[in-house]
Amino acid sequence: MLNVENLFKQYIFRDPQGRKAVVKAVDNVSFSLEENQSYSLVGESGSGKSTLARLLMYLEKPTSGVIKIDGVNLAQMSKRELRNKRARWQMVMQDGQSSLDPKVKIYDSIAEPMRNFYKMTKNEEKQRIETLTNMVELPPEILGRLPHELSGGQQKRVSIARAISVKPRFIIFDEAVSGLDVTVRKKILDLLLRLRDEIRSAYLFITHDIDVALYMARNIMVMKDGRILERIENISTLEEFKHDYSKLLINSLPPRTPEYRQALL
Ligand SMILES: Nc1ncnc2c1ncn2[C@@H]1O[C@H](COP(=O)(O)OP(=O)(O)OP(=O)(O)O)[C@@H](O)[C@H]1O
């Protein structure tokens, strides 16, 4: 479904001495993702995960390399083709609040992607929004509020409702549960897993937490310094990680009981 070939993204900036410096945020990445499969992308802060996600969404252009959806190069798509592809290809951004417009009421925020892609009567829209609000388990009274009047967990749920509203084939979640407390995190992760079955979408789940990565998908990619160091399909035990850095990620986790690990895998 998605192929990425030799993808690079460099940022040029001035260091404190005013000299030009280059960051290789994404450094020669190649992979393919299959339809109806979910993936986790795990790596430390600054490893290039969000940059890679923005490239896949074509929110930014790669420095070089090719991204193909269903065999078609994104760089060669017309604006219209790209727009239609994007509808089936959604992303929930790293920071819930900043991905929601602070001046737009929640109702309109959830409605916006649908208004861009479907023709609906006001009544159909209202019904659809009620259904979505239910699906993400939000109380209907939040619909008239502004983003800052919601908790962090509620804001995440609004972003999720927006993403699933256009029935995407694929959703990228960038740090969907970071910054939330442990119980809210677990609830949102479980909600996402339930929704995945319900809407039959596939996920690319981005996280710096290898436990969360394993909880969300059996196909894992480990990223560091802009590169994919290791990729494991259909993982069943942590022993399958071969790369030293992956082992370091596992070993740096707080101690877990074997039962906890078992429950995750
Ligand atoms: N717009 C930009 N301009 C310059 N450098 C950037 C830009 N965006 C990202 N970078 C740099 O690229 C590298 C990768 O950043 P990125 O945000 O992709 O990491 P990340 O893995 O998502 O980190 P985190 O887990 O903290 O979200 C970092 O060194 C970052 O400073």
Ligand SMILES: [Mg+2]
């Ligand atoms: Mg990031």
